[in-house]
Amino acid sequence: MTLACENLTLARADAEVLHGISATLSTGQITAICGPNGAGKSSLLMALAGLLAPGSGSVTLGGSALGALHPQKRAQQVGYLPQSGEVAWDLSVGNLVALGRLPFRDRGERQIEAALEATHMTELADRPVSTLSGGERARALLARVFAGDPDWVLADEPFAALDLYHQFEVLASLRVAASLGRGVVLVLHDLAMAMNHADRVLVLKEGRLIADGPPEEALATGVIAEVWGVSARWLGEPGARALVTG
Numbered sequence: 001m002t003l004a005c006e007n008l009t010l011a012r013a014d015a016e017v018l019h020g021i022s023a024t025l026s027t028g029q030i031t032a033i034c035g036p037n038g039a040g041k042s043s044l045l046m047a048l049a050g051l052l053a054p055g056s057g058s059v060t061l062g063g064s065a066l067g068a069l070h071p072q073k074r075a076q077q078v079g080y081l082p083q084s085g086e087v088a089w090d091l092s093v094g095n096l097v098a099l100g101r102l103p104f105r106d107r108g109e110r111q112i113e114a115a116l117e118a119t120h121m122t123e124l125a126d127r128p129v130s131t132l133s134g135g136e137r138a139r140a141l142l143a144r145v146f147a148g149d150p151d152w153v154l155a156d157e158p159f160a161a162l163d164l165y166h167q168f169e170v171l172a173s174l175r176v177a178a179s180l181g182r183g184v185v186l187v188l189h190d191l192a193m194a195m196n197h198a199d200r201v202l203v204l205k206e207g208r209l210i211a212d213g214p215p216e217e218a219l220a221t222g223v224i225a226e227v228w229g230v231s232a233r234w235l236g237e238p239g240a241r242a243l244v245t246g
């Protein structure tokens with residue numbers, strides 16, 4: 001089911017932060033959204049999750065306006081992981097992850113178990129969330145999204161708090177989700193992560209879509225110079241690139 005925005009503009013606190021973004025995202029792929037601080041990445045992700053309403057233009061899921069979908073139906077289809085990993089109540093990890101089943105109103109034990117496994121949280125299922133490290137909490141929150149088994153997984157900087165091992169474990173489970181036909185959309189600051197692991201990259205600058213395509217094109221050094229103002233070059237082979245500056 002296609003997730004798309006067409007000529008999307010979005011205002012926050014009366015200032016327009018997205019200016020006419022159009023992109024049709026495909027399931028079965030990992031799409032990265034990259035750009036400098038304040039470029040509008042999180043705003044675009046929230047609009048694609050149906051959490052911020054377009055000022056003009058549209059966001060559609062399977063051709064229907066996302067805003068017109070019943071919130072419960074939308075939550076079944078689009079899972080969203082916000083940038084900040086706050087948890088309002090001191091739940092156990094297991095109960096936090098079980099909240100991912102709320103849109104379905106079932107116990108979803110199989111999905112919860114799979115989500116805990118995919119994020120390596122099974123052994124911590126009984127721990128209060130307040131006692132977790134930042135990275136463990138980030139994995140618990142991602143497990144909650146996985147527990148809903150949504151068609152779309154939208155995650156804002158999902159690797160920011162994770163050590164190298166868990167970055168690649170979580171990445172592997174996102175890749176599995178994509179290969180099973182889910183759509184995966186990630187806001188990423190780590191351009192090498194996007195270059196090596198995304199199928200498609202959207203590059204935003206000041207609320208405008210500057211590049212959209214395979215990572216080798218969308219993150220070409222000319223784009224990096226234009227968007228980030230940094231002179232950089234890629235080393236290594238496709239799929240195993242490192243970015244060096246200067």
Ligand SMILES: Nc1ncnc2c1ncn2[C@@H]1O[C@H](COP(=O)(O)OP(=O)(O)OP(=O)(O)O)[C@@H](O)[C@H]1O
Pocket residue numbers: 012013017035036037038039040041042043044
């Ligand atoms: N809650 C808010 N109220 C008002 N303005 C906001 C709000 N959140 C974001 N903005 C503004 O919207 C613009 C885009 O912000 P957004 O968080 O989408 O950018 P970003 O690319 O995700 O940035 P970062 O890399 O710093 O997380 C910025 O100018 C920001 O100041």
